[in-house]
Amino acid sequence: MSSDSRTLDSLFSESDAPAAVIADVLIPLALDIAYSYKVPPGLVVEPGDVVHVPLAARETIGVVWETRKGASASNLKAVMSKADATPLSSTLREFVDWVARYTLAPRGLVLRMALRAPEIERNERIAMGVRLVGAPPARLTPARQRVLEILSDGLLRAKRDLCDEAGVSAAVIDGLIDEGTLIPEPMPQAPIAPLPDPDFTTTIFSEAQSKAVGELLNSIRQEQSSTTLLEGVTGSGKTEVYFEAVAETLRKGRQSLILMPEIALTGQFLDRFEKRFGVRPAEWHSGVSGRRREKIFSALASGEAKVIAGARSALFLPYADLGLIIVDEEHETAYKQEDGVHYHARDMAVVRGRLENAPVILASATPSIESRVNAKAGRYTHVKLPERHGGRAMPDIATIDLRVDPPGKGRFLSPRLISEIRETITRGEQTLLYLNRRGYAPLTLCRHCGHRFQCPNCTTWLVEHRFRRALMCHHCGHVERRPETCPSCSAEDSLAACGPGVERLQEEVAEQFPDARALVLSSDMPGGIERLRREIEAVAAGDFNIVIGTQLVAKGHHFPYLSLVGVVDADLGLTSGDPRAAERTFQMLGQVTGRAGRGHTAGRALLQSYDPDHPVIRALVSGDAERFYREETAQREAASMPPFGRLAALIISANDRQPAESYARALARAAEPPPGVMVLGPAEAPIAVIRGRHRFRILVKTDRAVPIQTYLREWLARAPKATGNVRVGIDIDPQSFY
Numbered sequence: 001m002s003s004d005s006r007t008l009d010s011l012f013s014e015s016d017a018p019a020a021v022i023a024d025v026l027i028p029l030a031l032d033i034a035y036s037y038k039v040p041p042g043l044v045v046e047p048g049d050v051v052h053v054p055l056a057a058r059e060t061i062g063v064v065w066e067t068r069k070g071a072s073a074s075n076l077k078a079v080m081s082k083a084d085a086t087p088l089s090s091t092l093r094e095f096v097d098w099v100a101r102y103t104l105a106p107r108g109l110v111l112r113m114a115l116r117a118p119e120i121e122r123n124e125r126i127a128m129g130v131r132l133v134g135a136p137p138a139r140l141t142p143a144r145q146r147v148l149e150i151l152s153d154g155l156l157r158a159k160r161d162l163c164d165e166a167g168v169s170a171a172v173i174d175g176l177i178d179e180g181t182l183i184p185e186p187m188p189q190a191p192i193a194p195l196p197d198p199d200f201t202t203t204i205f206s207e208a209q210s211k212a213v214g215e216l217l218n219s220i221r222q223e224q225s226s227t228t229l230l231e232g233v234t235g236s237g238k239t240e241v242y243f244e245a246v247a248e249t250l251r252k253g254r255q256s257l258i259l260m261p262e263i264a265l266t267g268q269f270l271d272r273f274e275k276r277f278g279v280r281p282a283e284w285h286s287g288v289s290g291r292r293r294e295k296i297f298s299a300l301a302s303g304e305a306k307v308i309a310g311a312r313s314a315l316f317l318p319y320a321d322l323g324l325i326i327v328d329e330e331h332e333t334a335y336k337q338e339d340g341v342h343y344h345a346r347d348m349a350v351v352r353g354r355l356e357n358a359p360v361i362l363a364s365a366t367p368s369i370e371s372r373v374n375a376k377a378g379r380y381t382h383v384k385l386p387e388r389h390g391g392r393a394m395p396d397i398a399t400i401d402l403r404v405d406p407p408g409k410g411r412f413l414s415p416r417l418i419s420e421i422r423e424t425i426t427r428g429e430q431t432l433l434y435l436n437r438r439g440y441a442p443l444t445l446c447r448h449c450g451h452r453f454q455c456p457n458c459t460t461w462l463v464e465h466r467f468r469r470a471l472m473c474h475h476c477g478h479v480e481r482r483p484e485t486c487p488s489c490s491a492e493d494s495l496a497a498c499g500p501g502v503e504r505l506q507e508e509v510a511e512q513f514p515d516a517r518a519l520v521l522s523s524d525m526p527g528g529i530e531r532l533r534r535e536i537e538a539v540a541a542g543d544f545n546i547v548i549g550t551q552l553v554a555k556g557h558h559f560p561y562l563s564l565v566g567v568v569d570a571d572l573g574l575t576s577g578d579p580r581a582a583e584r585t586f587q588m589l590g591q592v593t594g595r596a597g598r599g600h601t602a603g604r605a606l607l608q609s610y611d612p613d614h615p616v617i618r619a620l621v622s623g624d625a626e627r628f629y630r631e632e633t634a635q636r637e638a639a640s641m642p643p644f645g646r647l648a649a650l651i652i653s654a655n656d657r658q659p660a661e662s663y664a665r666a667l668a669r670a671a672e673p674p675p676g677v678m679v680l681g682p683a684e685a686p687i688a689v690i691r692g693r694h695r696f697r698i699l700v701k702t703d704r705a706v707p708i709q710t711y712l713r714e715w716l717a718r719a720p721k722a723t724g725n726v727r728v729g730i731d732i733d734p735q736s737f738y
């Protein structure tokens with residue numbers, strides 16, 4: 001624009017019109033800056049408003065981040081209209097900015113997480129039901145007959161359920177509607193936010209529990225942000241105790257968020273909540289339908305919904321008055337989002353709590369080293385429940401040395417574990433066999449030529465799933481049929497399964513205990529979340545003798561009949577390249593063994609290991625968690641690993657190996673690390689190809705005092721820009737290293 005026209009512009013705005021209002025609008029795409037739009041006369045927008053704006057040739061929605069007066073707005077496009085959506089509060093906008101600054105993700109992508117709910121699936125249909133009203137039709141087929149019989153009680157039934165129950169297609173029901181025999185009616189929706197009653201029941205607490213409750217209530221009454229680590233052994237009553245914090249927050253009329261790592265599987269939790277508060281909390285996770293999400297979204301924004309139990313994404317919801325955040329099983333890796341915005345929900349919960357002036361409670365039997373160190377340093381209040389509730393003993397944990405007591409050839413259960421399982425069945429109690437490997441076998445090879453089945457998109461072995469008669473990649477989802485002959489040498493019947501998965505274990509269990517009722521609990525079985533919830537309930541009711549499960553079974557379930565836990569491969573995970581391998585294994589096995597003996601019988605756990613003297617195994621057997629934490633923390637400190645130092649990972653990927661590698665090298669050359677910063681790599685990633693993308697990693701390690709984000713931002717700004725299909729992913733505080 002020439003200087004002349006600028007003068008004209010300013011003359012114009014000074015004389016005729018008042019200064020234009022300019023809105024800086026953040027758009028939920030991978031953009032870091034807010035774009036400026038002029039606000040047309042007659043439209044009033046405030047920061048936080050959701051608006052429609054033009055972007056390139058399209059129309060999109062965005063959120064007004066700021067408004068200001070500007071003299072010259074004539075070259076700006078105009079805001080089109082306000083959207084019919086809940087505005088974002090200033091705290092939520094601050095939170096979005098904070099998360100973006102911390103994770104180095106574009107602000108627009110973070111905003112997207114806070115906006116995702118309202119716009120989705122607006123046209124989703126309401127579930128319809130039918131009811132019998134009219135006379136039977138002239139033509140009565142057996143299918144119609146079945147439908148009419150089921151509906152003869154005059155009750156309303158969901159169309160889909162009716163089809164299943166009567167074994168008919170929807171056309172049969174539509175035909176009956178057309179003939180006036182049935183009428184359609186919308187199914188009543190479960191209420192979104194019935195009010196939980198803090199005084200619905202009263203829990204009688206033990207002395208230790210009362211003390212813990214007192215400390216939590218104290219933090220709530222102070223009405224300022226604070227973080228408390230609630231550390232209590234499995235079965236100590238952490239849930240009962242933090243329910244009191246929820247009750248107190250309800251009494252104040254404020255909202256509570258309970259974050260859970262595996263919300264889809266917490267049917268038991270919802271029941272317990274209902275027992276304590278009279279109603280279920282609202283749920284927020286990927287299994288909740290779009291329409292329901294939309295309602296929850298506005299019920300939270302209006303303050304009507306008081307308690308929500310949700311997965312990590314619930315952290316970005318528009319609370320009207322958030323008064324408490326609980327992070328259950330705070331050590332869980334599921335809290336780290338590994339794609340898009342790489343954020344850790346536990347850490348960001350602490351941030352949101354601070355912005356909202358809401359206390360945060362982190363609960364775990366096996367806290368992360370990070371939270372432990374924060375508690376020891378006095379940054380968090382440390383509340384402990386050292387004993388199981390009701391005088392129940394902690395499970396007795398012992399090892400089975402597989403060098404001395406090995407399983408038979410091609411088998412995975414040692415004779416000693418088998419005889420313990422037998423005794424457990426005889427006593428009418430349950431056994432849990434834990435193996436963190438889905439499918440039948442982690443590797444399939446040809447005995448004749450040695451061919452191994454590898455994923456075509458990833459450098460990973462395909463996992464055999466016998467149940468689905470397929471070979472699958474657990475990284476990209478690739479599925480192929482297991483062939484009859486070797487694709488490489490054409491030998492017949494030459495393919496051998498190597499190593500165990502839960503399905504293979506089930507085979508061995510069926511062989512050893514043909515009369516036992518055994519169940520595999522794994523997230524990839526057909527039937528989805530609903531089936532898993534039902535199965536978990538059945539286990540809790542004592543319906544099975546032997547449960548075989550992956551890590552999913554370890555998470556917080558309460559199985560009163562379970563008295564024996566067998567860890568099939570306690571060494572699995574200890575040898576990975578993950579710097580947190582020891583901590584993770586300790587936490588995982590601590591959780592799994594903690595499932596035993598929560599009812600009326602004493603619990604026992606047996607760890608099968610080739611290395612029973614490993615410090616992690618020894619710590620589990622001795623039950624000396626303090627010592628484990630002390631030693632692990634000392635090692636972290638000596639190596640300046642988190643939380644004593646900071647880590648970030650850069651993942652450079654491209655469709656071909658060469659551009660990924662050369663860009664990774666160019667990036668590393670521009671690193672210029674100042675004192676206190678170490679840049680390691682680039683190195684080819686342990687899984688070198690995922691979904692056809694070749695991957696290199698650079699690890700950045702800094703002293704605690706170094707603001708790692710500032711350093712990274714400056715480095716990336718001076719480094720050459722990535723071209724073509726080369727991408728750089730930034731992962732602050734990485735939790736996975738593949």
Ligand code: ADP
Pocket residue numbers: 203204205206209232233234235236237238239240241389558
């Ligand atoms: P954690 O969360 O620490 O594993 P839970 O809160 O699940 O422990 O408690 C374990 C079991 O003990 C649950 O069945 C719970 O209902 C019961 N329980 C704990 N504390 C009490 C109490 N004060 N009164 C009655 N039952 C309790």
Ligand code: ZN
Pocket residue numbers: 455456457458460473474475476477478691
């Ligand atoms: Zn793959």
